[in-house]
Amino acid sequence: MAKSPSDPRRPLLMAAVLIAMPPAGAAIIGTIPTGEGKPPVKYQCDHASMDYGGGLLHLRGNVRIWQGDISVAADQADATGNGHEFKTSHWVFGGKVHVRSESQGDLHADHATVEIAMGELRSAVVSGAPALFEQTRPMAGRMARGHAATIDYEVAAHTVTLSGDAVLSDDRSGEDLRGETMTYNVRDMVVEAEGGPGSRARMTVTPGSAPEKKP
Secondary structure: OOOOOOOOOHHHHHHHHHHHOOOOOOOEEEEEOOOOOOOOEEEEEOEEEEEOOOOEEEEEEEEEEEEOOEEEEEEEEEEEEOOOOOOOEEEEEEEEEEEEEOOOEEEEEEEEEEEEEOOEEEEEEEEEEEEEEEEEEOOOOEEEEEEEEEEEEEOOOOEEEEEEEEEEEEOOOOOEEEEEEEEEEOOOOEEEEEOOOOOOOEEEEOOOOOOEEEO
8 A cells, every 4th residue: 555645754754765875976974973072974985774763774885984093995885873863883894994093093893883972983893804904103214014814903002913823013113023912002102912812921112122021
């Protein structure tokens, strides 16, 4: 039976159609509202569909979400949230993932999960074969690079944690620091590394300086 124009669900159905069928060549841009004093989280893609009732958002083609100077780009993304605003939501990205912060560095990977909490992009976990990290600090005149099976980027803590055959190098020293897990503070440029099971070796270094071994 056809639905009457007064059907209360009609605005939602029409919105879903407009999201899924944009004009040819036009990019879709959406906004996730945030709290006072915070920049909004925005997303862009070629094709999008949304299930308002289920809190599901599907983005395909040239996907990008960003907040301030932090952005995540990929071929596709799926988000699950509480309601249609997605102020608190879990995102899964796939295909040529690039996480970028102009002040903190770049991550490249095959897959990523991103958490948005109360309208704030809080963390990103990337995985690949391997996942890659790099940071250029023009004032310091150096480049830090790393790779691991997974890399966890905590935005508020300014840290990236590399796990699984982790390697971090600095172009000034020309040496590699290797460990099962290491945490690199991208603001202070300090890294702490730990060995695998059965290893008691632990060291804290500033890239470019000599390692300081600790018992």
